[in-house]
Amino acid sequence: MEEIAKERPPGYRYSRRGTLALIRELSKIDNRRNALLLLLQWVIAIAAGAIAIHVDRVPVYLAAGFVIGSRIQCLAVMMHDACHGMLFSNRRVNDLIGDIFVAYPLGFSIHLYRANHLYHHRYTNTLRDRDYRVQRRDPDQHFPKSAASMAWLLVRSVTGLNFYRMARDSRIWAPFANFHNPGRFGFDYRLGLRIRYVVWAVSFYGLILWSPWRWQILGLLLIPQFIWANVFNRIRAIAEHNGVADEQELNGTRTVIPTFLDRFLIAPFNVSYHLEHHLFPSVPWTNLRRLHAHLMTDPNYVADAHITKGYWGVIRELMPSPASKGETVLVAKGEV
DSSP, X not given: OOOOOOOOOXXXXXXXXXXXXXXXXXXXXXXXXXXXXXXXXXXXXXHHHHHHHHHOOHXXXXXXXXXXXXXXXXXXXXXXXXXXXXXXXXXXXXXXXXXXXXXXXXXXXXXXXXXXXXXXXXXXXXXXXXXXXXXXXXXXXXXXXXXXXXXXXXXXXXXXXXXXXXXXXXGGGOGGGOTTOOOGGGOOOOHHHHHHHHHHHHHHXXXXXXXXXXXXXHHHHHHHHHHIIIIIHHHHHHHHHTTXXXXXXXXXXXXXXXXXXXXXXXXXXXXXXXXXXHHOTTSOGGGHHHHHHHHTTXXXXXXXXXXEESHHHHHHHTSOOGGGTTSOOOOOOSOO
């Protein structure tokens, strides 16, 4: 596949004029809030696991796995913010904490994820965007799908039948798959970073294996991670750029206005405001809803932005009924 960006027509980009002062204000990082939120995710997950191990009953393990999985999704979103240097304002602290307490437990590296993700931002929906190339070659991400095909996709995701595709495509973020330092995206995954991961992995998994509850802990850590990565994170990722017109910047990325359940399972910390994030990636999660509200005062934004109500709304968009096949994509206007 030829690695060149598609030509963008004149007027493709959304004008940022008149927003710079607000963006400077919204781009401030709340270090204390992020630190407390990160601590809270670990406290909740550890408490849920401890209760399950103490009670030692299958229903309690299932409930604990549900809670832990939702916290894993929070860590995944925090990894995304850390990739943009928005977890902590000090870059060294951001990357160190982001690796040890966010990315490494998920099997990834902030630095490796950043190398790919910044290309995604620069070349969104073009052949130089690896995420776009993955989308093009993965049948699971070819839309629209019939209701039966969509249901089968969800069944395969829940049962793990298509897990290998997610694992294959995300290996470029994983330290254990990059010890030979292939230099993807022009990034040098230097020896010091590789050694840091080895020290962390030996310490973290060594403590787990030393524990008398090693199998319970590993199950509570790995099984929810498998489910959330292959089901809920898949839904969130599909929603971001699949099934969009991409005739201009405002309809090349989808924002989803989440329900309460969406926020708990799929899109915590305002990550569903993805169009706003692509337009202004310096704005941390705490201010994305405020940014969305500001942009909705612009008639051009309201008219052209691809905004969908809820992730079930996304699924409906990606399996249109026969009556809607000739219609344009749904754009929800005036929703904050």
